[in-house]
Amino acid sequence: MADEHSLGELLREQGISRRGFLKFCGAMASLMALPSSMVPAIAAALEKAQRPSVIWLSFQECTGCTESLTRSHSPTLESLILNAISLDYHHTLQAASGEAAEAAREAAMKQFFGKYLLVVDGSIPTKDGGVYSTIAGISNLDMLHEAAKGAAAIVAVGTCAAFGGLPHASPNPTGAVAVSDIIKDKPIINVSGCPPIPVVITGVLAHYLTFGTIPELDDLGRPKSFYGESIHDRCYRRPFYDQGKFAKTFDDEGARNGWCLFELGCKGPTTFNACATTKWNQGTSFPIESGHGCLGCSEPDFWDAGSFYQALSTPITPVGRAAAVAAAAGIVGGAAIAMHNRHTKAAAKTAHQTVTIDDLEKPSGEAK
Amino acid sequence: MSDMALLLWARGPGLQIALTVFIIGMLLKLFEIFSLGRKKDLSTPRPGKAWSGWKTIFSRSLPDRTLLKRTFPTYLMGYTFHIGFFIALLFFAPHIELFRKTVGLGWPALPTTLVDGVTLLSIVALLLMLGYRLYHPVKRFLSTFDDYASWALTMAPLLSGYLAVHHLLLPYTLMLAIHILSVELLLVFMPFTKLFHTVSLFISRWYNGDALGHKGARL
Ligand code: SF4
Numbered sequence: 134m135a136d137e138h139s140l141g142e143l144l145r146e147q148g149i150s151r152r153g154f155l156k157f158c159g160a161m162a163s164l165m166a167l168p169s170s171m172v173p174a175i176a177a178a179l180e181k182a183q184r185p186s187v188i189w190l191s192f193q194e195c196t197g198c199t200e201s202l203t204r205s206h207s208p209t210l211e212s213l214i215l216n217a218i219s220l221d222y223h224h225t226l227q228a229a230s231g232e233a234a235e236a237a238r239e240a241a242m243k244q245f246f247g248k249y250l251l252v253v254d255g256s257i258p259t260k261d262g263g264v265y266s267t268i269a270g271i272s273n274l275d276m277l278h279e280a281a282k283g284a285a286a287i288v289a290v291g292t293c294a295a296f297g298g299l300p301h302a303s304p305n306p307t308g309a310v311a312v313s314d315i316i317k318d319k320p321i322i323n324v325s326g327c328p329p330i331p332v333v334i335t336g337v338l339a340h341y342l343t344f345g346t347i348p349e350l351d352d353l354g355r356p357k358s359f360y361g362e363s364i365h366d367r368c369y370r371r372p373f374y375d376q377g378k379f380a381k382t383f384d385d386e387g388a389r390n391g392w393c394l395f396e397l398g399c400k401g402p403t404t405f406n407a408c409a410t411t412k413w414n415q416g417t418s419f420p421i422e423s424g425h426g427c428l429g430c431s432e433p434d435f436w437d438a439g440s441f442y443q444a445l446s447t448p449i450t451p452v453g454r455a456a457a458v459a460a461a462a463g464i465v466g467g468a469a470i471a472m473h474n475r476h477t478k479a480a481a482k483t484a485h486q487t488v489t490i491d492d493l494e495k496p497s498g499e500a501k
Numbered sequence: 502m503s504d505m506a507l508l509l510w511a512r513g514p515g516l517q518i519a520l521t522v523f524i525i526g527m528l529l530k531l532f533e534i535f536s537l538g539r540k541k542d543l544s545t546p547r548p549g550k551a552w553s554g555w556k557t558i559f560s561r562s563l564p565d566r567t568l569l570k571r572t573f574p575t576y577l578m579g580y581t582f583h584i585g586f587f588i589a590l591l592f593f594a595p596h597i598e599l600f601r602k603t604v605g606l607g608w609p610a611l612p613t614t615l616v617d618g619v620t621l622l623s624i625v626a627l628l629l630m631l632g633y634r635l636y637h638p639v640k641r642f643l644s645t646f647d648d649y650a651s652w653a654l655t656m657a658p659l660l661s662g663y664l665a666v667h668h669l670l671l672p673y674t675l676m677l678a679i680h681i682l683s684v685e686l687l688l689v690f691m692p693f694t695k696l697f698h699t700v701s702l703f704i705s706r707w708y709n710g711d712a713l714g715h716k717g718a719r720l
């Protein structure tokens with residue numbers, strides 16, 4: 134549970150040297166995409182920072198986001214961050230279960246009211262009173278309302294919490310919505326992705342820990358430092374896109390030459406995320422580097438954007454039927470117009486009267 | 502509505518609606534034109550002119566020498582715009598993907614930089630044409646709302662496409678959505694504005710060529 138010690142004291146207690154601490158600050162700076170000139174300021178801020186209490190609620194989700202987060206924490210950096218915050222409730226990661234777990238959540242909510250950071254992964258089902266997902270008999274909807282009240286800020290981790298994600302996909306049987314659809318009066322940071330890149334999750338937590346503020350956000354509530362550029366803009370295959378060189382199948386020559394994956398359905402141009410720069414698995418690689426197009430997982434409604442293997446410029450619903458129906462209607466309508474025109478013409482012909490010379494010689498007014 | 506939601510609407514229902522209106526509109530217009538009917542020309546056709554209608558369809562695309570001299574700017578800008586427009590439409594890789602997906606036909610793309618330059622030329626040509634239309638008293642006198650609307654409907658996809666590719670002005674996702682929507686608008690209005698000339702020019706050229714050929718005119 135969070136305590137009154139500052140982070141500096143805490144790390145010293147754990148036997149971490151000044152040098153190790155500065156190294157940690159340097160890593161934090163790069164994590165937050167800040168220049169290294171910021172390191173002294175970060176060190177000063179962290180020295181005094183209190184370990185914030187973090188309550189992590191998992192709603193309608195697949196645990197992929199938590200899995201992602203844990204992948205990042207075996208080396209020192211992220212484990213330090215987990216030491217640097219006090220994760221008071223996370224029903225996958227905590228040791229306690231059942232009533233003890235819920236008691237821990239309630240205690241943290243009470244003790245740090247107004248100060249704790251609320252992290253949410255998964256969407257919130259709203260249909261039928263929210264019965265489709267409950268924890269300890271409490272619906273996700275009610276738990277979110279309750280937990281949000283005392284939160285200093287909310288971090289929506291994963292596309293489900295940020296935009297509704299997979300549960301929200303058409304026809305959305307549970308009426309799933311994003312955190313921001315329900316909570317309107319708290320700052321919300323959307324850390325989207327399915328799942329988000331581990332260091333992006335920890336980077337956002339690091340920012341909050343260091344500065345006690347929320348980072349600059351884009352129009353979808355995502356931190357600009359990680360979601361400021363599209364995959365396409367930073368993609369190393371971009372020169373091939375510009376030259377018009379595209380892989381047509383996953384194992385043709387183009388694919389082997391590393392050409393652009395646009396025609397194979399890459400959604401990189403409309404996807405804003407840090408995959409192309411931060412990469413996955415400790416900077417090893419990212420999907421496009423392994424030969425698969427971007428799915429667009431950090432964008433709203435990416436599940437409903439047509440097939441993952443269909444080019445971005447193509448229609449997401451087949452147009453053949455609409456075209457056929459329209460053609461039939463056009464032909465019927467056109468035939469009707471043609472008939473009408475013929476009719477008018479024929480009528481004009483029968484109504485036509487020949488004029489004789491006598492008619493013309495009659496004084497005007499009498500002519501009929 | 503988020504940018505992505507707009508894009509998805511444009512790629513889904515929006516396209517369906519636009520295509521439906523386009524096809525119905527085009528067919529109605531065509532039926533209307535063909536059902537007008539023409540009086541039969543009872544005079545004996547002059548010999549060797551059977552193909553003059555078909556020939557005219559192509560020959561009218563070439564510049565006429567006298568007119569070329571007298572209205573050079575119109576010719577220059579007209580050609581630049583039309584050629585550029587068709588290169589951008591038919592040889593930009595994402596567009597070819599669209600054709601492959603919808604009509605099942607595909608062909609090799611031109612490099613993006615080339616398509617890009619040609620698009621810019623088309624845009625400039627369109628702007629100059631508007632300027633010329635407003636500046637030239639006769640052109641201005643002859644112009645109706647239809648002309649300006651047709652200009653705007655043509656300009657919108659070119660400009661939004663160019664801005665989208667270069668990530669200018671608006672976020673790419675939104676600009677792409679606007680680009681697709683502008684094309685859909687173009688489809689919707691094509692049958693009901695002067696843009697219908699994309700189809701009717703073939704009919705009228707054939708008709709004129711055939712009628713003149715019948716009379717023995719040299720084409
Ligand atoms: S955003 Fe993706 S990974 Fe995260 S909980 Fe939802 S479905 Fe799972």
Ligand code: SF4
Pocket residue numbers: 364365366368369370371372374392393394395399400401402421426427
């Ligand atoms: S592979 Fe995808 S992100 Fe990379 S250049 Fe091609 S379309 Fe853009």
